[in-house]
Amino acid sequence: MIRQAESNSGVEIIKLEEARKIYWMGSSEVKALAGVTLSFKRGSFWAIMGPSGSGKSTMMNVLGCLDRLSSGRYILEGQDVSTLEDDSLSEMRLRHLGFIFQSFNLIPQLSVQRNIELPLYYLGWEAESSAERARELAGKVGLGDRLHHRPSELSGGQMQRVAIARALANDPQIIFADEPTGNLDTATGKEILALLTELNGQGKTIIMVTHEMDVAAYAKQRLHMLDGVVDRIEGGD
């Protein structure tokens, strides 16, 4: 696994060409992305930074196949996804991407196990094999004994671990994390970041949005946004 990730690293997994995202507020336009060209390599760990309103979330949504560009191209795993239909974008998310959110976004009425199984359910896995995988992943994030708990019975850090386990269920190449430590105390935040670092070590490409410098310090590369364009890049090429 690690060997394969290393052999693959260096290949571009994400490429944006002149990416623009324009919102219309009445008659005035807001350029959330104003012509971004960039590429991320497989196995990289990026922190996307920048002041509020600089276009970080917009960029994450586009890269995460949740939103479409107004113009420009987005190439994901060598495939141009900028013109894909809604169903195909869902399919891309389902097969290649994992998401971790600031507010965890677990489904409250489902148990830990059911939350982790969710991607597998949409992938059409059998009940037994997905239960098996959910157990394995819960163990991996240190929650093997919490499978039948409801999210409301967990601490913030535990909820974020469940979210990570869920993001890993479909074995994605890329994990998107939008302010993953934003709702956690510093110590718990560090544990989560350590977990992300570990996943990156196993070959997952990680793209994380954050405001905080010390959080961004965990990433190998840092991208600074400003007014919808890339301001500067640290650690990348």
Added chain:
Amino acid sequence: MRQIKLARNILLGIEDLLLHKLRSFLTTLGIVFGVGSVVAMLSVGEGASKEAMDQIRKLGSNNIIVNSIKSVEEESTSTTHSHLAIYGLTYEDCARVAETFKAIRQTAPVKLIRKEGRLGERAMELRVVGTSPVWFDLVQRPIVAGRVLIASDDNERAPAAVLTEHGARKLLAAENTIGQSLKIGGDRFEIVGIVKSESGLAGNIQIPDQEVDVYIPINVARSYFGDIMARMTSGSFEREMVELHQMIVQVDSTEDVEPTAKGIEDMLKRFHKKQDYLVSVPLALLRQAEATKRTFNIVLGSIAGISLLVGGIGIMNIMLASVTERTREIGIRRAIGAKRRQIISQFLIETVVLSIIGGLIGIGLGVLVPFLITYFSDMPTVITAASIVLPLVISFGVGIIFGLYPAIRAAKVDPIVALRHE
């Protein structure tokens, strides 16, 4: 494989619904009462019309029945002391009718006489029905023992008597009674058979064997007992002369029934000065009963339709609220990779499961009600397969129709917006 998937989705839907047991239950109430009332009303309606139709059908849908009635003038003068009332159908009418109409296959005259009967030690008032052997064909009375009247009885004026089951029981007669002699008035008759009895009323036609009936050949009745009958009513002595009390006519086909009845009516009008007869057509009654049932069904259908509409809107309302409440969940599912149609089917399945559960409870309720009605009031109710399957299909349909809009709303949720939703 597909079925397994669907079954799993349904189970997941049920799980979700069970999280809000009270709300889900309240949501289904509209459907419960809608479906319950449909089932209950269907079975009560079905019971009532089945009873009426059965009785009409027993009279024969190819039959025309002509009864003798006391005309209005006769009624008012008959209070006079020892007055002789002469009215009704005559032997001649019967023969004329039988000869005139080509469509007529058979005609059975009926003459009713009240006489005391004695069988062994037992004596009671009998209703003696003088008729021809054809009568047994026309009213289809199965034989319990022995035989019915035959042509030779009538021709040879044999004193043969046929009892009904009911009459036989009253007279303490049994199978071994056949061959014994029954005294009617002063005359001896031989009991030749026992037939099944029928009871009840159909429309305004009384079937002549609710009482302790004994059937004898009409010629025998005529020659033994004559046409004049005397009876005591409220202290005054009343005498009547009636040749025939009833005439049952069978025509070849259903199409002949109404024209022939009209013809008979016209003919009788020409030969009778008074309106002392009444032509009734079981087929017409049947048609009328069917029309009544149709009207009933339309009314019922509208009521059911309205209540199911209300029930459906109730469900839709709750599902819309549920979609809003679960916007974030929808966003999460979509972000993970759920396609729009998977969100649609999730909510649609929930709605359909809800309304079918409501339908099932409603059917339970709707079956219980007629059961209680029959138990406490003897009113017949009939639960047909249709009255259970139909509401089930309807509640499925209600689920689909009223679930579709909330489900589409759910699928239209933008995951980006939904994930920001608090």
